[in-house]
Amino acid sequence: MKLLMVDKNKCTGCHQCELWCGTEIASVSKELYQAIHEEPHPVPRVYVEGKQFALQCRHCENAPCIEACPNGTMRRDPETGLVYVHEPTCIACWMCVMVCPFGIINPSPSMKVAIKCDRCRNMGYPICAEVCPTQAIRLEERKDYSKKNF
Amino acid sequence: MEFIQKKTADRAVEHFLLQAADEGISLVWDRFEGQLPECGFCEAGLSCRDCLQGPCISHPFRDSNKAGVCGKDKDILAAQSLLRLVVKGTMAILDQVNDFVQGVETGGITPKNKVQANQIIKEIQKLYKNGEAKVLKAFPGAITDIWKAMGIYPEGLAKDLFKAAQKVEGGIASVEDTLLWAFKSSLLGCVAQKLQGSLKKSVFGDITPTALEVNLGVLQKGTPNILLYGHFSPVLKHKIAAAAAKKKIRVMGVCTDPLLPPYTFSPVTNYGSQEIPLMTGAVNLIVTGDQFVNPSLAGIAKDWGVAVVATEVLKKERSLESFAAQIVEKAEKAFELRRGGSTDIPENKESAVMGFVVENVEAKKIVEALKKGKIKGIVIFSGSGNVKFSQDHEIVTIAGELLKKDVFCVSEGDASVSLAKYGFLNPGQKEKNCGKGVTDLLAALGKNRPSVLDLGSSENGGVTDFLLGIAGAEKKALKDYPIRACFSEANRSTEVAEALWTVAMGVPAYFWPCLPVTGSAKATEALAQFCQEKFGAKLHVITDKKMEPRAKAALIIKDLEGGQGPRLSGLSWK
Numbered sequence: 001m002k003l004l005m006v007d008k009n010k011c012t013g014c015h016q017c018e019l020w021c022g023t024e025i026a027s028v029s030k031e032l033y034q035a036i037h038e039e040p041h042p043v044p045r046v047y048v049e050g051k052q053f054a055l056q057c058r059h060c061e062n063a064p065c066i067e068a069c070p071n072g073t074m075r076r077d078p079e080t081g082l083v084y085v086h087e088p089t090c091i092a093c094w095m096c097v098m099v100c101p102f103g104i105i106n107p108s109p110s111m112k113v114a115i116k117c118d119r120c121r122n123m124g125y126p127i128c129a130e131v132c133p134t135q136a137i138r139l140e141e142r143k144d145y146s147k148k149n150f
Numbered sequence: 151m152e153f154i155q156k157k158t159a160d161r162a163v164e165h166f167l168l169q170a171a172d173e174g175i176s177l178v179w180d181r182f183e184g185q186l187p188e189c190g191f192c193e194a195g196l197s198c199r200d201c202l203q204g205p206c207i208s209h210p211f212r213d214s215n216k217a218g219v220c221g222k223d224k225d226i227l228a229a230q231s232l233l234r235l236v237v238k239g240t241m242a243i244l245d246q247v248n249d250f251v252q253g254v255e256t257g258g259i260t261p262k263n264k265v266q267a268n269q270i271i272k273e274i275q276k277l278y279k280n281g282e283a284k285v286l287k288a289f290p291g292a293i294t295d296i297w298k299a300m301g302i303y304p305e306g307l308a309k310d311l312f313k314a315a316q317k318v319e320g321g322i323a324s325v326e327d328t329l330l331w332a333f334k335s336s337l338l339g340c341v342a343q344k345l346q347g348s349l350k351k352s353v354f355g356d357i358t359p360t361a362l363e364v365n366l367g368v369l370q371k372g373t374p375n376i377l378l379y380g381h382f383s384p385v386l387k388h389k390i391a392a393a394a395a396k397k398k399i400r401v402m403g404v405c406t407d408p409l410l411p412p413y414t415f416s417p418v419t420n421y422g423s424q425e426i427p428l429m430t431g432a433v434n435l436i437v438t439g440d441q442f443v444n445p446s447l448a449g450i451a452k453d454w455g456v457a458v459v460a461t462e463v464l465k466k467e468r469s470l471e472s473f474a475a476q477i478v479e480k481a482e483k484a485f486e487l488r489r490g491g492s493t494d495i496p497e498n499k500e501s502a503v504m505g506f507v508v509e510n511v512e513a514k515k516i517v518e519a520l521k522k523g524k525i526k527g528i529v530i531f532s533g534s535g536n537v538k539f540s541q542d543h544e545i546v547t548i549a550g551e552l553l554k555k556d557v558f559c560v561s562e563g564d565a566s567v568s569l570a571k572y573g574f575l576n577p578g579q580k581e582k583n584c585g586k587g588v589t590d591l592l593a594a595l596g597k598n599r600p601s602v603l604d605l606g607s608s609e610n611g612g613v614t615d616f617l618l619g620i621a622g623a624e625k626k627a628l629k630d631y632p633i634r635a636c637f638s639e640a641n642r643s644t645e646v647a648e649a650l651w652t653v654a655m656g657v658p659a660y661f662w663p664c665l666p667v668t669g670s671a672k673a674t675e676a677l678a679q680f681c682q683e684k685f686g687a688k689l690h691v692i693t694d695k696k697m698e699p700r701a702k703a704a705l706i707i708k709d710l711e712g713g714q715g716p717r718l719s720g721l722s723w724k
Contacts, residue, residue: 014189015191015207015209016187016189016190016191018209018211018212019190019191019209019210019211020187020190022210022211023190026211031693031695032190032193032194033194033664033668033693033695034693035210036194036196036210036668036669037671041210041211042211043211044211044212049214131187133189
């Protein structure tokens with residue numbers, strides 16, 4: 001499975017990933033100049049906070065959000081392994097928000113659904129990796145770090 | 151990121167694109183692609199790096215960083231992004247004026263009208279000192295009264311430019327105040343540029359409509375070719391032309407004033423494709439100023455073995471005469487060295503008549519035609535070209551549409567060169583391009599008038615003179631005339647300053663691409679509504695990036711006909 005890898009030495013904390021994720025994924029208009037003025041403002045699915053590091057959903061293999069979801073709204077795409085929210089069935093109980101160890105699942109400001117990064121599963125390539133000026137965010141095959149390989 | 155767009159409408163330039171791609175030469179379009187996506191915060195005017203606590207942004211999607219470290223919010227950041235550009239643009243104009251004055255003062259040239267030249271130099275000095283220049287009386291009282299009431303009347307370098315530049319350093323100022331500072335500094339540039347035009351007339355003599363040829367085909371194979379890039383002292387240009395004329399060497403220009411009586415510098419190409427002439431192999435030497443010159447020229451010139459002489463250096467040659475002689479000699483030697491080398495000069499060239507001034511464009515007849523409804527309005531084209539658009543496509547399409555619908559068009563600077571490349575400045579193509587009203591008006595204005603009248607390079611202040619001529623023809627305020635300024639492919643900060651002073655004179659301006667104010671609805675709307683209230687003219691910032699040039703032309707025509715102009719966010723600037 002491919003994963004978004006973030007190189008903390010390359011991340012300059014420029015927030016471009018947030019800006020374009022907010023525009024491409026979260027906004028209604030999909031155009032920067034209009035998205036800026038949308039109310040409530042679009043919520044990007046990637047977070048650059050504190051130290052310079054862009055954090056988005058890790059799509060954990062043993063995902064607590066899927067475990068915690070009471071009605072199967074939080075799902076895993078069997079083909080790609082990506083974890084996503086099936087919005088029509090979300091009951092806004094915020095269990096996933098509470099259990100996510102990375103804090104990347106949030107309540108939507110406009111609708112009663114949980115929103116999180118689905119690694120742009122319906123697009124060709126994740127937008128945050130595409131716009132990252134230093135290529136700190138890259139889409140790479142998950143490396144096997146298990147002991148047997150060392 | 152991928153960048154899918156036709157690079158240029160110019161066939162002569164297109165000829166070299168394939169070669170550049172094959173040989174791995176990076177041109178402006180490649181570098182633009184490499185920059186994509188450009189920083190969205192900077193594009194929307196939501197960033198600041200005026201101090202070392204930053205750089206800061208105002209994040210449109212996060213509450214934690216809505217304001218910079220010092221507390222500048224999105225509205226102030228956007229207004230200051232514009233102010234920064236305008237201050238820079240004004241300084242660029244003042245630098246040109248300064249260079250020229252210095253050249254004349256040091257006796258580098260004997261002015262045709264020495265008394266007048268000295269008077270104008272004194273005027274410029276007064277303008278810089280405290281703004282008390284007589285030239286301001288040339289502006290209609292109705293306009294200058296508004297400027298005085300708003301506190302934006304020019305008051306000299308220290309009070310206009312230096313103070314305006316301090317707004318980004320700190321202090322408390324509203325969006326409107328910040329914008330007014332931008333207007334104030336732009337007006338200083340406007341007046342200085344007007345004086346520069348007068349100085350040019352008194353030093354070199356009157357500019358008359360001159361026939362010349364435009365585009366890459368003007369380069370010649372058998373003789374040395376010197377290209378002048380960008381703006382630098384006209385006195386030095388004059389010396390170079392004189393020294394070259396003695397030796398029958400051709401001197402041509404890119405992004406430089408093509409008319410300097412008695413010499414002409416045929417425009418080889420315009421801003422976007424300024425690297426291309428070097429690829430012909432026919433250029434022997436280039437002389438560069440600072441403004442409008444891409445630093446990339448150095449690398450490409452090196453690849454082609456062309457020497458670059460920069461005029462704006464710390465240690466300047468004392469005698470312009472000997473500097474010019476050195477330049478010409480260097481070009482000659484370079485030509486001898488390259489003799490027999492292959493050249494690839496496209497045949498594309500177009501005749502053009504350039505250099506109309508208000509004295510030979512009869513403003514009264516234009517106003518008469520407006521009154522009788524023969525023409526719908528007047529559009530002024532300006533702006534040098536921007537890689538964000540297919541080169542020349544926007545301006546040529548918009549001008550074509552407007553002329554057909556009987557809108558009288560004038561242009562200046564590099565916009566004229568863009569139009570000239572497609573025959574809009576060729577009197578022979580008038581009937582093909584224009585509607586009946588404009589054709590009749592052009593015929594009434596005199597023989598040999600092209601579809602679009604070129605008002606000279608921006609450093610002549612031709613547009614300001616033209617607007618004052620129109621205003622004087624009927625004793626009517628400019629805001630009451632259907633005149634629009636169109637910056638269809640704008641680029642440099644001087645153009646932003648120009649857009650602002652045009653609006654301050656009461657002429658609405660359309661500006662593409664978006665000015666960096668779009669991050670703030672308040673600043674964007676203020677440029678429209680606040681300016682409308684104060685000056686009777688809007689500065690339209692249109693956020694639709696995908697708008698077709700035909701739609702832009704339709705928008706301007708609708709606006710001229712008295713229809714509703716473009717709708718912005720619909721929010722109030724207040």
